[in-house]
Amino acid sequence: xxxxxxxxxxxxxxxxxxxxxxDVLRPKSFAGLFGAAPSVALATLGIAIYQxxxxxxxxxxxxxxxxxxxxxxxxxxVCQLLIRxxxxxxxxxxxxLVVWLAVAVGLLKLAGGAT
Numbered sequence: 001x002x003x004x005x006x007x008x009x010x011x012x013x014x015x016x017x018x019x020x021x022x023d024v025l026r027p028k029s030f031a032g033l034f035g036a037a038p039s040v041a042l043a044t045l046g047i048a049i050y051q052x053x054x055x056x057x058x059x060x061x062x063x064x065x066x067x068x069x070x071x072x073x074x075x076x077x078v079c080q081l082l083i084r085x086x087x088x089x090x091x092x093x094x095x096x097l098v099v100w101l102a103v104a105v106g107l108l109k110l111a112g113g114a115t
Contacts, residue, residue, distance in 0.1 A: 003047060010043040066107035074100035 041064055048057040077099050081092040 007043055007047060010046060014042050015040075062111050063108060066104055066111065069107060070100045070104035073103050
C-alpha cells in the first residue's frame, strides 16, 4: 500500500513538472509529449532503484525503451494500414498488436533480457 502511495505522490509531482515544461514549450503539441508517460516511468524507476537497486532499474529501463520503440513501430504500421489499406481502426489496431508484441519481445531478446 505504501508503494502505491509513493508512486501516486511522486508521479503526481513529476506529472505536474512535465506539464509545466510542456506549457512553456512551443508548439503546444509538445505538452502531450511531456504528459503522464515520462513522469510515471521516472517514478517507477525511482522506486525500482530504492527497492531493488540500480541493476534492476537498468533492466526496467531497457524494457521501457524496447516498449517505446515497439510502440513507435506499431504506430507507423497502424497508420499505414489505416491510410493505404483503408482498414477500420479496430481491425488495424488489433492486427498490429501482433507486430508490437513481436518487436518488443525481439528487442528484449536482442538486449539479453528475459521475457
